[in-house]
Amino acid sequence: MRFVTAALSDQTFRAEAASWLEKQAPATRAGIEAAATDREHFDAGRAWQRLLFDAGWAGIAWPTEYGGRGATPAQATIFAEEQSRFGVSAGFVASTIGMVGPVLLRHGDEAQRARYLRPLLRADETWCQLFSEPSAGSDLANLATRAERYGDEFVVNGQKVWTSNALLCDFAILLTRTNLDAPKHHGITFLLLDLRTPGVEVRPLRQITGASHFNEVFFTDVRVPVENVVGEIDGGWAPARSVLAHEAAVIGGGNGAALGYTALAALARARP
Numbered sequence: 015m016r017f018v019t020a021a022l023s024d025q026t027f028r029a030e031a032a033s034w035l036e037k038q039a040p041a042t043r044a045g046i047e048a049a050a051t052d053r054e055h056f057d058a059g060r061a062w063q064r065l066l067f068d069a070g071w072a073g074i075a076w077p078t079e080y081g082g083r084g085a086t087p088a089q090a091t092i093f094a095e096e097q098s099r100f101g102v103s104a105g106f107v108a109s110t111i112g113m114v115g116p117v118l119l120r121h122g123d124e125a126q127r128a129r130y131l132r133p134l135l136r137a138d139e140t141w142c143q144l145f146s147e148p149s150a151g152s153d154l155a156n157l158a159t160r161a162e163r164y165g166d167e168f169v170v171n172g173q174k175v176w177t178s179n180a181l182l183c184d185f186a187i188l189l190t191r192t193n194l195d196a197p198k199h200h201g202i203t204f205l206l207l208d209l210r211t212p213g214v215e216v217r218p219l220r221q222i223t224g225a226s227h228f229n230e231v232f233f234t235d236v237r238v239p240v241e242n243v244v245g246e247i248d249g250g251w252a253p254a255r256s257v258l259a260h261e262a263a264v265i266g267g268g269n270g271a272a273l274g275y276t277a278l279a280a281l282a283r284a285r286p
């Protein structure tokens with residue numbers, strides 16, 4: 015069910031958010047704190063996102079036709095502030111919603127928005143980011159994963175690395191090289207990839223802690239329909255930059271990251 019809400023003053027909005035969070039957040043907070051593995055953490059965030067969506071607190075500044083609340087960006091910030099005060103967050107799921115949602119709203123076509131935005135916002139389908147490669151990190155436009163067009167499909171071959179939570183996700187935003195002759199920023203195409211597509215292989219990287227947060231992802235003749243291009247063919251650098259800008263905003267915006275800083279500060283105080 016979606017909520018059709020009359021515009022609220024910021025003060026009323028904050029009070030309603032705080033009152034809802036007071037009832038709902040403690041159980042989720044306990045679940046997040048008890049999560050021992052990446053999967054448990056991911057699932058706790060996903061469950062919280064569904065609760066938010068079903069109660070009308072997800073996609074606060076998104077248009078209502080895609081499941082959002084249609085409120086103001088200021089109220090989205092107010093909700094994030096209140097949420098972090100209660101020590102809860104949808105974590106990784108929230109960060110990818112904050113990256114994939116805006117890029118589809120701005121650069122996607124209507125069919126893509128209608129297909130992907132609502133399940134993204136409710137975390138019924140989860141997404142990861144296939145950008146970095148062994149030779150394309152800080153210099154992202156150096157990426158070499160190839161996508162060659164055959165009729166209505168691209169055939170993708172290559173490798174990504176450092177893909178957070180790829181093993182746990184359903185879809186990915188994928189940057190590919192489609193034009194070898196153009197200057198490097200002008201030969202990139204932005205694709206939406208179903209991770210169950212044959213030829214996609216996810217290999218976990220084991221960290222020193224024993225966790226496997228990151229993955230390598232290999233592509234062998236992976237077929238992606240042309241309708242999955244976001245923006246223009248060879249024009250993928252524009253939506254890619256949009257993702258990177260929103261990623262920075264999500265990380266810096268207190269939506270979950272603050273929980274880590276609080277824990278780090280507590281650890282630092284405990285071990286002077």
Ligand SMILES: Cc1cc2nc3c(=O)[nH]c(=O)nc-3n(C[C@H](O)[C@H](O)[C@H](O)COP(=O)(O)OP(=O)(O)OC[C@H]3O[C@@H](n4cnc5c(N)ncnc54)[C@H](O)[C@@H]3O)c2cc1C
Pocket residue numbers: 142143144145146147148150151152153175176177178179
């Ligand atoms: C927690 C975390 C999660 C991540 N999740 C994802 C993900 O989900 N998907 C994804 O695609 N990527 C992900 N990444 C990868 C991240 O985007 C890349 O690590 C980042 O772009 C840096 O690339 P690199 O590690 O290859 O380092 P490099 O680019 O090799 O840089 C190494 C060092 O060299 C310096 N350097 C690089 N170029 C220059 C230069 N021209 N002049 C001077 N110094 C330079 C850098 O500042 C750095 O100190 C994640 C990274 C982290 C830390």
